[in-house]
Amino acid sequence: MTNTKIFEMSFATVYPLYVKKAERKGRTKTEVDQIICWLTGFTQQQLMAQLQAEHSFREFFAVAPEINPDTKLIKGVVCGVRVEEIEDPLMQKIRYLDKLIDELAKGKTMEKILRK
Structure with a gap:
């Protein structure tokens, strides 16, 4: 995993995409923020x-x-890669966030998403 362009991308630029993905599936900005x-x-x-x-x-x-x-x-796969196997700590954190937003969009309960 050598593509590090995302490291320098503005979080504020990607954030609305997370919200939009969630809202398209009937979820809320509040849940994304949580x-x-x-x-x-x-x-x-x-x-x-x-x-x-x-x-x-x-x-x-x-x-x-x-x-x-x-x-x-x-645990699971994001962009074809298992998040628990990502070696770069920053990329792993980014993919954890992607995975959690994916779970939200797929209808999982907040309790399961937040590993309670």
Whole structure:
């Protein structure tokens, strides 16, 4: 996995795509935000500040308060790659987020998505 262009992409640019994907499947922006906050440890206010700052994915995850320890429970395939086997820590975090948004769009309950 050598494509690192996404590392420098603005998180604020991709965020509306996450929301749009969720809303197309009858889910909400609030649920997307809840997933992002669960994964990163950001509060809702901190997440909004990150969106306004237009940080890259690299910067976004670098300043995240704490990646949820339950990410080890996230399993499955995103973009043809098993998320639990991704070696690059930053790419793995990005793909964890992709996987969680996919699960939301596929209709999983928030309880299952957040590994409760």
